[in-house]
Amino acid sequence: xxxxxxxxxxxxxxxxxxxxxxxxxxxxxxxxxxxxxxxxxxxxxxxxxxxxxxxxxxxxxxxxxxxxxxxxxxxxxxxxxxxxxxxxxxxxxxxxxxxxxxxxxxxxxxxxxxxxxxxxxxxxxxxxxxxxxxxxxxxxxxxxxxxxxxxxxxxxxxxxxxxxxxxxxxxxxxxxxxxxxxx
Amino acid sequence: xxxxxxxxxxxxxxxxxxxxxxxxxxxxxxxxxxxxxxxxxxxxxxxxxxxxxxxxxxxxxxxxxxxxxxxxxxxxxxxxxxxxxxxxxxxxxxxxxxxxxxxxxxxxxxxxxxxxxxxxxxxxxxxxxxxxxxxxxxxxxxxxxxxxxxxxxxxxxxxxxxxxxxxxxxxxxxxxxxxxxxx
Amino acid sequence: xxxxxxxxxxxxxxxxxxxxxxxxxxxxxxxxxxxxxxxxxxxxxxxxxxxxxxxxxxxxxxxxxxxxxxxxxxxxxxxxxxxxxxxxxxxxxxxxxxxxxxxxxxxxxxxxxxxxxxxxxxxxxxxxxxxxxxxxxxxxxxxxxxxxxxxxxxxxxxxxxxxxxxxxxxxxxxxxxxxxxxx
Amino acid sequence: xxxxxxxxxxxxxxxxxxxxxxxxxxxxxxxxxxxxxxxxxxxxxxxxxxxxxxxxxxxxxxxxxxxxxxxxxxxxxxxxxxxxxxxxxxxxxxxxxxxxxxxxxxxxxxxxxxxxxxxxxxxxxxxxxxxxxxxxxxxxxxxxxxxxxxxxxxxxxxxxxxxxxxxxxxxxxxxxxxxxxxx
Numbered sequence: 110x111x112x113x114x115x116x117x118x119x120x121x122x123x124x125x126x127x128x129x130x131x132x133x134x135x136x137x138x139x140x141x142x143x144x145x146x147x148x149x150x151x152x153x154x155x156x157x158x159x160x161x162x163x164x165x166x167x168x169x170x171x172x173x174x175x176x177x178x179x180x181x182x183x184x185x186x187x188x189x190x191x192x193x194x195x196x197x198x199x200x201x202x203x204x205x206x207x208x209x210x211x212x213x214x215x216x217x218x219x220x221x222x223x224x225x226x227x228x229x230x231x232x233x234x235x236x237x238x239x240x241x242x243x244x245x246x247x248x249x250x251x252x253x254x255x256x257x258x259x260x261x262x263x264x265x266x267x268x269x270x271x272x273x274x275x276x277x278x279x280x281x282x283x284x285x286x287x288x289x290x291x292x
Numbered sequence: 293x294x295x296x297x298x299x300x301x302x303x304x305x306x307x308x309x310x311x312x313x314x315x316x317x318x319x320x321x322x323x324x325x326x327x328x329x330x331x332x333x334x335x336x337x338x339x340x341x342x343x344x345x346x347x348x349x350x351x352x353x354x355x356x357x358x359x360x361x362x363x364x365x366x367x368x369x370x371x372x373x374x375x376x377x378x379x380x381x382x383x384x385x386x387x388x389x390x391x392x393x394x395x396x397x398x399x400x401x402x403x404x405x406x407x408x409x410x411x412x413x414x415x416x417x418x419x420x421x422x423x424x425x426x427x428x429x430x431x432x433x434x435x436x437x438x439x440x441x442x443x444x445x446x447x448x449x450x451x452x453x454x455x456x457x458x459x460x461x462x463x464x465x466x467x468x469x470x471x472x473x474x475x
Numbered sequence: 476x477x478x479x480x481x482x483x484x485x486x487x488x489x490x491x492x493x494x495x496x497x498x499x500x501x502x503x504x505x506x507x508x509x510x511x512x513x514x515x516x517x518x519x520x521x522x523x524x525x526x527x528x529x530x531x532x533x534x535x536x537x538x539x540x541x542x543x544x545x546x547x548x549x550x551x552x553x554x555x556x557x558x559x560x561x562x563x564x565x566x567x568x569x570x571x572x573x574x575x576x577x578x579x580x581x582x583x584x585x586x587x588x589x590x591x592x593x594x595x596x597x598x599x600x601x602x603x604x605x606x607x608x609x610x611x612x613x614x615x616x617x618x619x620x621x622x623x624x625x626x627x628x629x630x631x632x633x634x635x636x637x638x639x640x641x642x643x644x645x646x647x648x649x650x651x652x653x654x655x656x657x658x
Numbered sequence: 659x660x661x662x663x664x665x666x667x668x669x670x671x672x673x674x675x676x677x678x679x680x681x682x683x684x685x686x687x688x689x690x691x692x693x694x695x696x697x698x699x700x701x702x703x704x705x706x707x708x709x710x711x712x713x714x715x716x717x718x719x720x721x722x723x724x725x726x727x728x729x730x731x732x733x734x735x736x737x738x739x740x741x742x743x744x745x746x747x748x749x750x751x752x753x754x755x756x757x758x759x760x761x762x763x764x765x766x767x768x769x770x771x772x773x774x775x776x777x778x779x780x781x782x783x784x785x786x787x788x789x790x791x792x793x794x795x796x797x798x799x800x801x802x803x804x805x806x807x808x809x810x811x812x813x814x815x816x817x818x819x820x821x822x823x824x825x826x827x828x829x830x831x832x833x834x835x836x837x838x839x840x841x
Contacts, residue, residue: 120336150327150376153303153368185336189428190373193333193383197376230432233805234793237786238424244783245372245418256782256822272832273805276825283821416622417610420603427600439599439639455649456622459642466638486702510699516742519669519734551702555794556739559699559749563742596798604790611738611784 110289112138113177117184117195119144124268125227128260129183132225132278136285138181139173143194146170151200154207167201175216179223179285180252182243186228186236186259191243199246218251223281227274229263256281293472295321296360300367300378302327307445308410310452312366315408315461319468321364322356326377329353334383337390350384358399362406362468363435365426369411369419369442374426382429401434406464410457412446439464476655478504479543483550483561485510490634491593494626495549498591498644502651504547505539509560512536517566520573533567541582545589545651546618548609552594552602552625557609565612584617589647593640595629622647659838661687662726666733666744668693673817674776677809678732681774681827685834687730688722692743695719700749703756716750724765728772728834729801731792735777735785735808740792748795767800772830776823778812805830 114129121142133140146166154160174180184191191199205213224243226236236259247254258277262268269275297312304325316323329349337343357363367374374382388396407426409419419442430437441460445451452458480495487508499506512532520526540546550557557565571579590609592602602625613620624643628634635641663678670691682689695715703709723729733740740748754762773792775785785808796803807826811817818824 118336119333123336144333150302150380151370153301153306187334187383188379188385188432189425190379193376193380196371196373196379197333200370200376202371230428234789234803235428237790238421238428240783241421241424241786242372245413245421249371249413254783273826273829276829277822280822280825417606417620420607423600424603437600456643456646459646460639463639463642484702485699489702516668516693516746517736519667519672553700553749554745554751554798555791556745559742559746562737562739562745563699566736566742568737596794601794604787604794607787607790608738611779611787615737615779 110137110179110285111177112136112179112181113174114138114140114181114183115174115195115198116140116142116144117182117192117198119192119194120185123185123227123265124260124262125183125185125225127266128227128258128268128274128278129181129225131275132223132281133181136282136289139177141170141173143170143198148194148198148201150197151203153203162204167198167204170198171201171205175213178219179221181223181225183225184227184239186226186230186232186239189228189230189235190239191226202250214251221253221255222247223255224257225260226257227260227262227268229261232259232261293320293362293468294360295319295362295364296357297321297323297364297366298357298378298381299323299325299327300365300375300381302375302377303368306368306410306448307443307451308366308368308408310449311408311410311441311443311457311461312364314458315406315464316364319465319472322360324353324356326353326381331377331381331384333380334386336386345387350381350387353381354384354388358396361402362404364406364408366408367410367422369409369413369415369422372411372413372418373422374409385433397434404436404438405430406438407440408443409440410443410445410451412444415442415444476503476545476651477543478502478545478547479540480504480506480547480549481540481561481564482506482508482510483548483558483564484508485558485560486551489551489593489631490626490628491549491551491591493632494591494593494624494634494640494644495547497641498547498589498647502648502655505543507536507539509536509564514560514564514567516563517569519569528570533564533570536564537567537571541579544585545587547589547591549591550593550605552592552596552598552605555594555596555601556605557592568616580617587619587621588613589621590623591626592623593626593628593634595627598625598627659686659728659834660726661685661728661730662723663687663689663730663732664723664744664747665689665691665693666731666741666747667691668741668743669734672734672776672814673809673811674732674734674774676815677774677776677807677817677823677827678730680824681730681772681830685831685838688726690719690722692719692747697743697747697750699746700752702752711753716747716753719747720750720754724762727768728770730772730774732774733776733788735775735779735781735788738777738779738784739788740775751799763800770802770804771796772804773806774809775806776809776811776817778810781808781810
């Protein structure tokens with residue numbers, strides 16, 4: 110069971126990263142920090158001649174994502190949604206769909222996914238639209254949406270005081286351990 | 293009554309643009325195409341020394357938005373949310389909050405806002421998380437969220453066949469006309 | 476095309492009823508006022524010996540619903556959801572599932588459905604959970620969820636001033652007329 | 659800190675009840691089983707002469723609810739919402755509002771609330787509209803909505819295998835213990 114952790118924060122060592130690190134510690138994981146790469150907004154060529162897509166880091170990043178079995182999206186909750194970095198990356202999946210729809214969906218349909226969102230304005234309630242958006246995304250890609258953690262934190266490290274999130278992390282880790290043994 | 297229309301599509305003359313043009317035709321409006329500007333992802337300096345923010349087009353764009361009374365966000369529904377261009381622009385509001393929170397919120401609190409999202413996968417249902425996200429955004433900024441249109445279209449121009457959206461456009465225009473006369 | 480209108484208000488001639496009457500005027504429709512019938516809460520016998528279900532009006536009401544092609548649920552928005560009358564009626568569908576799951580789902584899968592909710596506290600936003608609940612209900616029953624109207628009204632008759640709702644009504648009627656001619 | 663647990667199931671010893679019992683074990687709590695009482699649907703007299711409200715058990719039940727500091731709503735997820743029993747009880751709050759709006763809201767504004775929903779069809783996702791509905795309810799009553807557990811279970815006792823829910827229960831109990839000591 111290999112894990113791809115897709116970090117959407119612009120800041121290193123933030124709360125969403127910390128929570129995702131606790132979650133995946135000791136498991137084989139590829140840690141992908143979107144802020145380290147250049148990924149431009151999608152060009153919508155659905156109804157135009159196919160022009161070249163941006164020559165940026167999208168392809169190499171999506172390849173790393175597709176190579177793993179389990180996806181963990183770890184994003185700060187910015188303005189009640191995933192970060193622009195995260196959203197821009199996902200928008201580019203339309204490019205992959207256009208280039209090889211069947212192959213892309215087949216790979217995604219074999220994965221399971223988790224979403225971590227961390228914010229400080231009632232994330233357990235106001236993070237819900239973010240969860241529902243991922244719900245539709247994974248419904249489209251055929252990915253099993255296993256669960257989510259909506260963590261509460263503002264200043265650096267505060268997530269370590271969010272006991273509900275820490276309990277959720279432990280519960281997922283325990284599930285993964287069983288899967289590794291039995292799988 | 294001045295209107296700022298914030299277009300989030302990467303493509304010109306797409307369905308969300310067409311709908312927003314029908315909506316605002318004949319009204320004084322500043323048409324802002326985010327794809328025409330360079331707006332980088334937010335740098336999260338909340339817990340760091342204040343470093344310089346990106347030298348890009350954000351400031352000039354937000355000034356134009358703040359100058360109007362009515363905001364219309366017109367975005368294609370990409371992956372069940374607003375476009376990355378739209379989300380990246382909104383994320384940058386955190387910069388404005390950091391630079392002048394009171395002034396920023398005061399200006400936003402005097403505006404009213406509309407959201408247009410156009411997609412082809414059951415937008416009246418699967419566009420709902422997008423609406424709810426804007427609901428929390430405007431709750432935070434104190435902006436009156438007047439309403440939204442979730443239009444259905446895929447190929448270019450198809451939005452003109454979505455009679456429910458066209459009726460909604462007419463209804464809003466009629467409301468604006470009364471406001472202009474009475475206001 | 477026969478329509479079943481399921482009214483969930485405890486009050487006659489209220490705003491949700493008025494809107495549903497405008498919607499269905501001139502079409503063949505069975506108008507079912509849940510408040511006129513005795514429908515008790517569901518007994519959950521899933522994990523118990525099958526005891527007798529309540530001897531009330533449920534069976535006759537559900538038969539009338541199942542006999543039509545198009546369902547219109549017209550409910551006031553009470554406490555940000557459908558009325559208790561409406562919810563209690565739907566809960567009883569579990570009885571029908573237990574008695575004849577395949578037959579029940581087959582009938583529902585051939586229908587299309589509309590939802591009308593009328594309230595006075597920002598129904599276009601705060602009525603959304605009601606819509607999403609029906610979305611899951613119809614997903615389960617295999618019913619095509621065609622659309623919804625979230626109308627704004629408080630005092631009697633006020634719905635007639637909600638131009639967006641009236642426009643939506645006209646748009647659905649026009650759709651139905653085409654279906655009747657072509658269907 | 660006194661707790662009112664409002665059980666919405668028609669069945670005794672079901673999964674939502676079991677989870678709520680684990681949550682409240684050892685704390686001072688009034689366990690209120692709505693199925694044990696006769697609570698009729700609300701009569702909507704907002705725009706009519708005030709007629710007598712039903713002579714049923716509503717008043718005695720709401721008095722017990724109002725007497726406690728913490729509310730726990732424990733409902734099975736029926737058809738992607740709270741049970742009809744739960745909804746019908748909440749609808750009747752409109753009667754209390756009509757009889758003494760200020761007093762009712764003042765009492766509710768001093769309480770905190772938790773919601774437990776248990777279902778078997780992806781409750782962590784499809785239970786979300788139920789949570790959002792309670793979110794608006796508590797926003798209206800001014801009650802602090804502390805959190806929710808969306809548990810997964812079908813056959814009796816299965817909730818005891820839902821480790822995420824059990825962890826959430828422990829976390830809330832630990833929070834309550836601190837509050838009792840410090841409060």
